[in-house]
Amino acid sequence: MSDRAVVVGSGPNGLVAAVALAAAGREVVLLEAAERFGGGLRSEELTLPGRVHDVGATVMALALASPAFRELGVQRLVEFAHPPVAVAHPLDDRPAVLVHRDARRTAEGLGADGAAWRASLGAAARAGLPLTDLLLKPLGPWSGSPRAFASAAAFGLAGLAPATTFARRVFRTPEARAAFAGLAAHSMLDLRAPLSGAYGLMLGTLAHLVGWPLVRGGSQVLADALVARLRELGGEAVTGHRVRRLADLGDAGTVVLDVTPRQFLAMADLPPAYRRRLRRYRYGPAVFKMDWALDGPVPWRDPAVASAGTVHLGGTLEEIALSEAEMARGRHSPRPYVLLVQPYAADPTRGGPTLWAYCHVPHGSPVDMTAAIEAQIERYAPGFRDRVLARHAMGPAALEAFDANLVGGDIGGGLASLAQFARRPVWSPAPWRTPLPGVFLCSAATPPGAGTHGMGGWQAARLALRAS
Template sequence: MDNHQQFDAVVVGSGPNGLAAAITLQQRGLQVLLLEAKDTVGGGMRTAELTLPGFHHDVCSAVHPMGMASPFLRTLPLHDFGLEYIHPPVLAAHPFDDGTAAALYQPLNETAEGLGVDGGAYRNLFAPLVQSWPRIDTHILGPMLKIPKDPLALASFGLKSLQSGKQIAARFRTREAKGLWAGIVAHSMIPLDALTSSAIAFVLTIAGHRGGWPIPRGGSQSIADAMAGYFRSLGGTIQTGMEVKTLADLPEAKAILFDTSPKQLLEICGHKLSPFYRWQLNRHRYGMGVFKVDWALTEPVPFRAEAARKAGTVHLGGTFDEIAGGERRVWKGIHPEKPFVLFAQQSVFDGSRAPTGQQTGWAYCHVPNGSTKDMTEAITNQVERFAPGFRDTIRATHTFHTEAMERYNANYIGGDINGGVVNIAQLFNRPALRLSPYRTSAKGVYICSASTPPGGGVHGMCGYYAAKQVLKDIF
């Protein structure tokens, strides 16, 4: 690289937030360089043949409710650059041991009708939030310390989302409604009885009712490729295979944005940061890790519940109490025998993912941060529990423990795919308590990763807001 080449801004890291930041700046006519350590762009949005030739597995992100819900991504002409979303008929299924299942559908009323006596409670809880979402989405999916457009709607969301998943579950009477809710709350990667554990579940559920939980045709890499294609069409420059270890690796620029964890930010430019800011970054807490399994399968997973066979996402863990207990044990550093498993079956709806007549399976469970324990058998047992005969469909298996996840993406510290714990302690100080969470203490240096608001997920909002801050401060 010619370190004397002039750019207005350099973005380090090409995950959804790095791409979003680069696009936002390039849209304003700036000259932007996007750097990526790996050979392909994408961060958590990559697809690869992990098991056998012809079986295309999403390495990390798989199902994309935030792709439809993101105020930023919705503005981009990604369809023109090859992105196509597929919508499974069931967004998420939650099977039980008796062969039945609760289900999340895009129509709110269809979901409520399937919950029997809890249908009214479900409507009362979600209908107002789904209706008011367009008036509060940019606030919820962004920095908290700003004046809301609709204070009443925001207060309604805030009062609910500050509660624990357990508190919200108390509104329901049936196993089905409580179980369905538990599976969605568990995406938060904090105990279900912790304050704010409901927040992510509310966002995901609202996103589902408004736009679905879609799957990108061809794999999550197609989202990254579409964003990169659009960025290049604006005149942006991308360089892959470029690992940044120090500021000296970068060309001259007025602004540098890091789509990295606080740990990497400290390693690259800690000497430029103030002692207090360094102290704040060192206190940033990382959460549960994940153990991931991908399978090449001979046929669709034989779930007993029909809803599970039609779902893009299947939550495997049984009752609310079972899931809550398992997640609590992981939080305490214990590996549960029956972990909560997030399972996706993209190839059922996307024939490009596997050879004709065959399928892929994608799953992970939560484990203590930094764990290297092999959870393959525990995860397989949970699938077999709700889909007897699953083992007989397995042709090949590929796994990632937390260290492998971090090698794949250096932002996944200890296997934490959320960029840090998303709990009440880090709600307003992510990654540090500042008027702008995207500014660092060094002039012209910004952080735009999932370690900033609103946190993890393929939405690009962290990068978008960081770029807006750069435009306000410098250009």
């Protein structure tokens, strides 16, 4: 079999696969459709010259926790910058809830729910990386201790519950319930859906375990560092090369595809049974994303919010649950849950204060959510619009044009439902493998799903190396 390995797509999963294969001695060629490497790690001057905006991911909690990135020595490749506060959750008539890296400090701010926070998210964080390793390698080789396995089982059982149920069962105060809803809503699920609680638990646990840092200089720095590592190992990396058919790849013993099922279906002649299974794969809701160049920090009513890297807007658990339920029903909430990131809280090197935020919208939605998003920011930061020097908006169509994996604007690579947790993209103990010999999938449409952890690439590379 040829030693040549072709990796298609340079998102975090494709990059990890390419570096892992090259490190194992394969002759690797990485082909990227866009003019820049990185996929969801790309940064661009979206507003004004010199202003660095992360088009996709900024928060690197998963990269720090990921066994794949740890194995690659990611902390030696780039500099991670931690904001003083991981997450802030402003509320209308009281101080914002602050999620610190320190679970005890977070609990101190939660009054009557401090003990419950420590006993749930704090305890999961105390179980440490062995727990998150098990969660990020749901079908991989499990090397954790029995204690980590027990923590993962307890975590899994608690996380199976809908976020609304978990929040009401575990917390009594509106503050803690709201903060948990803000974390769980990253799932893009109806918060009454099973498994939505697991996302809140996982993201809160990561805040206390590794923090929610960002990459100094922009996420592109991480993509470029991984490309440099690949080249050091003798690999080749090419931009502006969209792969349309696998048959065009020439002689390759291994092909790793950082693409989602819809693209794979268009690329290859697959056995009918597998085709049918891939066609059943469901994409999820979309986002409407905005970036701003500001002339100064956001004027938050509660000044403590200024120290947070990430801010969750949308009010109480009930309000956020309503907004996400509307979205799941195909409607646009007039007061949407807004996930906002202010990189300047940790990184002064981006050419001035930049900000991004998105809200969830139905799959493929053409609706412009600019006014609704800015109104939610103004609600907690009156005078925000006066700070805006330039704005840039991307709805689902623009996001898909930017990166073909963002099908219909779904930034998760497919619905994050309970059914698709196990069937991603097909039900199999090794879903990265395809029926085509030597061909593997590695995108966020494979376990463990969305995020900058590179674990899909790591698993695909591991299987490819074992297969030959």
